[in-house]
Amino acid sequence: MTSPKRVGRIEFGLFSPKEIRKMSVRKIIWADTYDDDGFPYPQGLMDLNLGVIDPGLRCKTCDQKAADCPGHFGHIELAKPVIHVGYTRLIRKLLRVTCRSCSRLLMTAEEVEKVVGPEDSELAGDIVSEKDIKKERVCPHCGEQQLKINFEKPTTFSEVFVEDGRKTEHKLTPADIRARLEKIPDDDLRVMGVNPDVARPEWTILTVLPVPPVTMRPSIILENGQRSEDDLTHKLVDIIRINQRFKENQDAGAPQLIIEDLWELLQYHVTTYLDNEVAGCPPARHRSGRPLKTLSQRLKGKEGRFRGSLSGKRVNFSARTVISPDPNLSIGEVGIPLAIANEMTLPIRVTQFNLEEMRQYVLNGPERPTTRSPCGANYAIRPDNRRMRLSDANLETVAEMIEPGWTVERQLKDADIVLFNRQPSLHRMSIMAHRVIVMDGKTFRLNPAVCPPYNADFDGDEMNLHIPQTEEARAEAEILVSVQANILSPRTGGPIIGGIHDHISGIFLLTHRIRHFSKEETLYLTQHLPLDHLPEPDKIDAAGNPFWTNKQVFSLILPEDLNMLFHASSCQNCETCRREMCENDAFVQIVDGNLITGTIDKKGIGAFDGQILHRIIRQHGMKQAAQFIDDVTKLSIRGIMLEGFSFGIDDEDLTRNEYGQIDEALKGAIGDVERRIKIFNEGQLEPMPGRTLEETLEMQIMQVLGKARDRTGEIAGRHLGMDNSAVVMAVSGARGSMLNLTQMAGCLGQQSVRGERIMRGYEDRTLPHFRRNERGAEAHGFIASSYKSGLSPTEFFFHAIGGREGLVDTAVRTSQSGYLQRRMINALQDLKVAYDGTVRTTGGRIIQFCYGEDGTDPGKSSYGAPVDVKGIVESVLKEEVK
């Protein structure tokens, strides 16, 4: 391998016509590509000097075959100069700041010094801009009166004469402009920030057009044998045709009018050849009506060369498929379909120590019939880097041949380490390293507890898989990227992997209050846990049967030295906490690894605020925390299955009594609204400070109706107790809230658009079902029905209005935050924390003198604080510390 070279300097400049001719290998004059025999025309756009794309032919310039010839530039001599669209702004600026007759900068030396700063001063370096020139002045060098330069998109420049009060425009041809630019002295250009050594301004007006090599614009042969040319070739054909016609007309001495027309046409073609999306210029189209993809379109935007081909390359050794859940996997594992495992390989170097193993892999061959069969190999690479595809025919011969120095590309097998990713990759937990479990089926399988970091669900999500190919990559993946290294989020310093949905409902049901389990039940609950023996039973009944409490069962998975005190999600935040005597069993007390009181729920093991999880990580490390997540999810699933957990339409049923109360409450509220409207109409309403009468009324109505909805929720909630699945989910924090329940059983409440009642629609009313200027509750989107009872037509319509606003909001938010993210990453991606704790750019410039000012890694912190003092003290004292 050649030694890497360091880029010392990059110089940006313009091509001069001289340089274009120098690098050109052929002058192109014919618009035709291939002759009837399919052979390229000499001096045509597919000239053999420009490189070859057809196999079998040799390049006339470098004498190499199609695969090896890089291609060579040609050139077209333009009949008259044309403007390069990419430089119109520079041209405009230069025309405006220089004299129309002598082309000097329209400033005296003193004026220049004032702007640029004194010569040889270290603070010099400012650039003269258009704003430094006074308008409509006289040239200080030759005394010529200056005229206003008008620029019309895309490429038209003109001068404005003022004759007896009337303005007349005189068009400047590219040749005129070029002549002016040519005369600008080098020294004047330097002051304007143009380096004349590499970019003389007249080079922005093209007299010669480079023709890119054929390799950049290959023609493809369609199924019917017809050739289809690249968009660039099409455009070049247009340019040459017009150029040719232009020349003929010029030589024949055609009238000025025709010449001007042709000149403009040539300008149009060259403009669209460079950029087909210029403002004020109709895009050039293909015969089918599709706009052509010309030079600028190849580079620009998401699918362009930079973002699409360089930053976003496709990679080998990757797989993608749908994901589905498998709670029996550990959080650090991923289930891989056999078909994928058979296709994907990782290279293993053959040594004398693994020779026999490798030989066996080769003998097993490329087809692994079942997930249990030993893995095989797909390729063997000889020491001279020749790759041999393994097939049934050559297995044994290759197995005989391999010896140290060879490399075998082995198939994936259980416990291989792979990178697993779900887009959008918004944070570092979007890519984590898992261990492979080869499985049947066609989907990737993952433990639902790792869904939160990926933000994945199983409604059809797909995920990507990458196989690290080197030892270094595998080591890095295991140590830095593994799932267990990412349980703590560097964003909050808290756990991001933990129980979700049913895990939380399950552990809540299991640990709520005190229950006793028989031996059979206890063993059923604990059968997936790595336990040797059960603890002493809590009690033994008269018949001598042992019983264990639910809290004992949960304590089995806790480390023995765990001491904690906290309030569960189900805590009602009572005025005075009754602690151990809590009515809701929400005061969690863990002493020496035993759950004494309290219910375990979202606050205990949840994915974002699992306190037990957090403490185990800090006391025992990631490995045990991962084990705890595995245990707790398995235990909770057993817990939920012990009794079953379901939700149906009749779970929203209330008694006649409650329905009566809800009706009454709603009627009362609607009556209250009417009353307030009456007061308003009579002009008796007292406006609130800083509000108009209408606003005051609106606020009062919103308040009354909001209260009414909450009231229906209370009534419904009183009836629906802990035997209701939705209540269990809401209280434990697994999913949903009491508001959702209110809307199902009580009433939907006020629908709003931009935080106000619905006001839009027809003239003076929301819908034709209401009177004009009606202000009542129903007329502006109050929904008294529940999801269970069903909505009336007008209510349904209001609900759709409110719902649509939500949809639009999410759509707008995601696109905006995506763009913000992109710009932040572009700005911050190269910053790193140096060994001395400073945050620096790649150039060594300091951004922060100490990372985060305290030098703490948030991923290793306790919710941002370097040490969790309260937690440690409490854990030692085993009691709550204020």
Add this chain to the structure above:
Amino acid sequence: MDEEEVADLLATYHISLEQLPKVYHDDPAVRAIGGDVGNVIRITRDSRTAGRAEAYRLVMKRPKK
């Protein structure tokens, strides 16, 4: 900061003057303490994470536009 302090600062972080963060000469805070182009100023501020944090900035001329 006097020159000796600046030299110390640059030595602790192994950097050149150019690698320090910058502040414009016409920044209101710089004007208030009478900082001049080329000076290095020490900023001590209350920090949410560290209680008290120090930062250093090189005063430079504001470029046009």
